[in-house]
Structures are given as structure tokens and as C-alpha cells.
Amino acid sequence: DTGVSQNPRHKITKRGQNVTFRCDPISEHNRLYWYRQTLGQGPEFLTYFQNEAQLEKSRLLSDRFSAERPKGSFSTLEIQRTEQGDSAMYLCASSTGSDYEQYFGPGTRLTVT
Amino acid sequence: ELKVEQNPLFLSMQEGKNYTIYCNYSTTSDRLYWYRQDPGKSLESLFVLLSNGAVKQEGRLMASLDTKARLSTLHITAAVHDLSATYFCAVDISPLMRFGAGTRLTVKP
Numbered sequence: 001d002t003g004v005s006q007n008p009r010h011k012i013t014k015r016g017q018n019v020t021f022r023c024d025p026i027s028e029h030n031r032l033y034w035y036r037q038t039l040g041q042g043p044e045f046l047t048y049f050q051n052e053a054q055l056e057k058s059r060l061l062s063d064r065f066s067a068e069r070p071k072g073s074f075s076t077l078e079i080q081r082t083e084q085g086d087s088a089m090y091l092c093a094s095s096t097g098s099d100y101e102q103y104f105g106p107g108t109r110l111t112v113t
Numbered sequence: 114e115l116k117v118e119q120n121p122l123f124l125s126m127q128e129g130k131n132y133t134i135y136c137n138y139s140t141t142s143d144r145l146y147w148y149r150q151d152p153g154k155s156l157e158s159l160f161v162l163l164s165n166g167a168v169k170q171e172g173r174l175m176a177s178l179d180t181k182a183r184l185s186t187l188h189i190t191a192a193v194h195d196l197s198a199t200y201f202c203a204v205d206i207s208p209l210m211r212f213g214a215g216t217r218l219t220v221k222p
Contacts, residue, residue, distance in 0.1 A: 033209065040214075040215075042203075043156070043201075045209040048208050048209055056208060056209060091155060100144060100205060101158060102146075103158070104148075104158075105155060
């Protein structure tokens, strides 16, 4: 059990650029979640996959955000035309169908300059 | 909309003292989680509370859940410096969780 991994760990980008983050869940976890955490706040839910199907999206997930989970394994989160307000820690979590506990990855810290 | 309120948001305490962090939420849920987060790090699971009246203890931390009152508590006994961190409660509204704003705990010698 290697845990949830995320890459890159840090990303600095200029406003207007596109960025993509990757999340590798714990093996055989069929549920995968993306959260965003800004400084001094708790994580906020962005989206949820069960296997390859994206079943839930927060209204926080604007049109500039897109997430995929091809083949129900790893997931990517892309932000197009980044804005300074996108600067945050992006956390990925996974869980099984029977165990509701979510296991979090180390996060990707995005800084938009 | 579900609200999850933690208090206090900031807590400074002396080593050896006891204190309780409260987590109130505004909708029905039978599952609640407590996480710890160190600066710049991800979330570490502390407790999973799955039913009304659930109580779990690990070391100097004890968590409880009262689903009727929509209240969970995290009690700290004889605090030590290593407990300094931010503590989050999260309410299960399957399939997702709604987090509180966190309690930033500092334990001073």
C-alpha cells in the first residue's frame, strides 16, 4: 500500500497559462475525490469519480476546470487560463466502496503569479 | 446548505492542560471524521466516528459524536508540544465530505 500520490507537488505558473495535475489513488480504490484548500481554510470539495464516471461536481468547478479519470485509475485535474484566485493546495483523496474513509494525498500547491 | 462550524478557530494552551474542540453541523449525518494537518502537509486521519454515541481514543486525543445534537468533540488530555497542528472535522454527506474551517492548536511549554 503506497498511499495516494500526487504530481507535481508544487507548481508555479503565470496567469493565463494552463496547468494539469495528476493523482494516483490507492490501488483498487474505486472512488476518487478532488478538493481545494486555500490558506487558513478547510478543504472544499471539487469533484468525485466512481471508477471512470464523474458523478458529482461542485459549483466551485468553473468552466476553466476539467477533471478526468480514464480507465478508472489515475485522475487528472486541468485548469485553463489560470487566475491568481486559483492559487491553492489541490488535494486528491481515494476510498473504497465499503469504507467511507477518504485517504488523502500530499497535495499539489499551485501558485499563480 | 450544510454548515460545519468548529470552535475555537485558534487555541493556545499550556503543556499538561486539557481542552475540548467543538464541531457543530447543520444537517443529518451519521458519520464524522477528524483529521490533523501539519503546516504545508496533507491531512492525516485521526478518527472515524460512524454512529451516534461513538467514542474513540488514541493517546491524548478522544473524539465523540452526538448525532442528535449534531455535535462532535475532540478532547485533548495533558497536551504536549507534538500536538501542535490544525485539526479539522469533516461531516460525511456521501459521496463527499464537508470540512470545518479548522482549529489551529498551539501547545506551549
